[in-house]
Amino acid sequence: MKTAVVTDSTAFISDNLRNHPDLFMISIPVILDGKIYSEGVDVEDEAEFYQLLKKSKELPTTSQPSIGEVLELYKNLAEKGYERVICIHLSSGISGFVTNLISMAPGIEEIEVVAFDSKITSMPMGHMVATTLNMLDQKADIDEILTKLELIREHTRAYLIVDDLNHLVRGGRLKNGAAVIGSLLKIKPILKFDDGAIVLSEKIRSSKKAYARSEDMVVKHHKKSKMDFKYFIIHANNAPIAELEKLKLEEKIPGIKVEVGTLGPVVGTHVGEKTVAFAWSPQ
Template identity: 60%
Template sequence: MKLAVVTDSTAFLSDEVKQKENLFVISIPVILDGQIYQEGIDIKANDYYSLLKSSKKFPTTSQPALGEMLDLYQSIANQGYDTIISIHLSSGISGFVNNLQSIASSVEGVTIYSFDSLITSSPMGHMVAVALEMGEEGRSIEEILQRLTEIKEHSSAYLIVNDLNNLVRGGRLTNGAALIGSLLKIKPILTFTDGKIVVFEKIRSSKKAFSRVEKLIGEQIKKSPYPLKFFVIHGNDLETAEKEKEALQKKYPEIDVQISYFGPVIGTHLGEKAIGIGWSPQ
């Protein structure tokens, strides 16, 4: 088996992973004031949040064209790969991964496995890294997909956002009644349920919200059948992310905590200053 791994630009990937020659990343478009930007290509996270502050219209995201994906898959096949695992952001956020299934059989000479991560950002990037590593070890496609499924089933995140308007207007918050929370100055804790972003709890302040999440992380550590790695993910708020990493490591010195960031696509929905605390099996 000659394996290629495809993912999209919402995955947070380490520099080492980005250098893998059998990794291919498809960019997701962001539309800001009528201008289309390709995430990770012609706009970076820091630049995007600066533009977001001065934008006149509510930003939107789009799916990559299926024709573009078809061309990418065919190009990979032409390079001699016979197997592709295509790992993408949650179907609860975008229908992109489901749409890929309609073109997977159209590419000759390669078998394509589309994989719904049911999440995004660092936990999804971890799945990509695992798939690449297992491929290098010569593991079978069945072994890789089984491990990815195990990781997916035990990965999630808590999200603390400053403003629910982006999520509600973008249709990405399933229980939209949570808009009441922002009107009452409640700081909600969000999470992923079946790949959809939902309100987990409503808290009265940011300080209490972070304290509650830290307690919930302790519960995750205890009940997980696997050792976990954790990610503090920020939307242009590195200072808060560093403080939260320090707080987590002080409470749970045995855990591995990494800092990463939300790119333009996820940042569009969560808004600036959002903080996510995600985890995945190591």
């Protein structure tokens, strides 16, 4: 069965994968001062986006992709001969799009739609996309692919050190109210994804200690893990710190390979500039 893979613009996709003939991308809108920017289309340079974010007079927001545009994409894919589409999207804990898509999928007649809630974003989500495309290239069936995606999702972890909690708190994307108290007390929290939602993980007294704690979590995970994992450092316009953390981890864990990537405008709108995330997913 000819199968396409559709993801959204919050996924971090490597350059060598972007031109895969079976990969298609849906852009998610960001709204700054009433103006709509399509992620990956209108704003591609992250430094440019964070300058716009700083100048924004109103709380920036994001919106779900247009259902009409999504259905049009599926129609076009069917016309190209695709019989099935596997859709891997931003966590339902951040956006309601994938939940809506799952409920809509049975009623879409032109093509079989298999919607998958990544419960994450950025590099781990991009890893899910890459794994799916690789398995399709190797002629794996849909049950094998979904089993693999569920395995990756189950064992993926991401911890975030956020420079300013204001975006998450005001935008309603932080599910643990204790983090607000932490912000008032000038505590540097470590946040995490918990079943797709961003919640408080630990309260740390300083950025230095928060980074040291995050490094320690990666080291401990690597030592005890029985599977092979990919490790990621993901940043919101904070490349120097991300590269430094990559070097620190590679010094502490001989042989480890750490990939560095970025958080795009949509996720950056919620977590704010200078956020750095430590994440891992099964190979």
